Amino acid sequence: MNGKTAIVTGSNSGFGLLCSLELANLGYRVIATMRDVQKGKQLLEMAKKMEVEQLIHIHPLDVTSAQSIRQFADMLKREEKIDLLLNNAGFALGGFAEEVTIEEYRLQFETNVFGVIGVTQAVIPLMRKQGAGKIINMSSISGRFGFPGLSPYVASKHALEGYSESLRLELKPYGIDVYLIEPGSYQTNIWTTGMKVASKSLNEHSPYSSYMNKINEELERGQGQLGNPQEIAQLVQDLAEGKKNTFRNPIGKGVRFTLVLKFIMPWKWVERIVLKKLGIKKRY
Template sequence: MKTVLITGASSGIGKETAKLFRDKGFQVIATSRRVENMVDLEEIGCFVLSMDVTKEVSIENAFQKIFSKTKQIDILVNNAGYCQNGFVEELTMENLHYQFDVNVFGLIRVTQKVLPLMRKNRNGRIINIGSVGGDFTSAGASAYHASKYALESFSDGLRQELAPFGIQVVLVKPGGVETDFLNHSKVFYPEPLEGNPYGKMRTNFGKMIDSILNSSNSAFPILKPKVVAEIIVQSSVLNKPKSRIRIGRTAKIMPVMKRLLSDQAFDKMILNQLGLLK
């Protein structure tokens, strides 16, 4: 029986992925800061435990428990992440550090913990959950996009470094997904500056997300978490998976638009969506 470790498994893509792996007979280790939200996973046979990827002590404690249970991790799904919104002028260093701690540094640390086992076995697969947000940047979400750009580069380097050991690295890049992540993207803002000069963007950003979530004929339809989970599981069993897997219309169209449009034209499109053009 193969063992899969999933971070950020308390909701959305992570939870659906854990369920699907378990349905297919895998031993599933599901981790999250919120263990109370994984009771349903425990009931179907997943091994659930608390792990905050931003805290070294939490990671160490979690892996002590993991290694006491198994000496084999075949698949790592790095799913934990969130979106820090706000204009650069508004963001505190704490905001920026935490964004990268969750989306980049925590992911790297968890990956480092599983690599000795995978190298020893000369086999393994690491699936990083990236985003179409690693292909373009939107005003008001620079920190999030920067973290996803960083994940693109990290995944490329990791893939090259681990190839001689038989370890494969896959970057899964969905478009918008119907999860708490997307809903939270309307509210994760720092305190506004005096006079709230960026208030219009916040308002229009919220309206844009509401429109995407509630429209049945959006040009960029929202994906169901289960759809993404199915592709994650598929990519874990293919002999030669793609290094990048784009899921949904948004993930496929946006990179093309970014490549074909000039920076000025692309900026105009983004600013128009946010109602910021004068």
């Protein structure tokens, strides 16, 4: 052990699982949280193979539940210090803006935004008291670039980016560093079992059905180019150990080009490129 403690939300799969393992491999005592602790079996099995199971401590935490966050905050009062918080819990909701209900938008924000805020507020007092700490928020390229058919997810990640900017400026004087990780498309379940689509947009009678189908076709074509999620775990390691200290960390195939595309080119050019790639003709 290196005497450090890390909290990872959404650690039962995907980035959260891999990051929990890699942090434990560095000697961190990892408080691995998830809504259903029964889903922690895979994490524990993999930790055992890596001989770090003694450093993984699974705790229940539903980031959408105020009561669950309060209970987690009470548990943290028994901790001497928390060195790292990785806000990873989240999911993706797709669908066209006209057809996504307000309730569905709220559900997306409840997890991806308010859940992050709630957990972060539970951890800040301890970090501020100890005068040190690192908070890593798992954002997305969608937090910098809007994509059609994904407005709930895109909007939630844009909100997370703005929150993180303010948070970094607020906490910097207290020795707490805030970071954003902005992955492109990776081989995790967020775009398969973790992806939810507003039911109306899946209906063949939807005015957007053909558009939705073209987006799905493009996603399927890109399956072979998905990145290795171990790259994200390595980036978390580098941020945790101070090998990197950049606030925004875009990562993944084509991500930097996409950002250049948006911030260098006139927006009307960006529109043409995106719509042409999807085979969508502009209608007037």
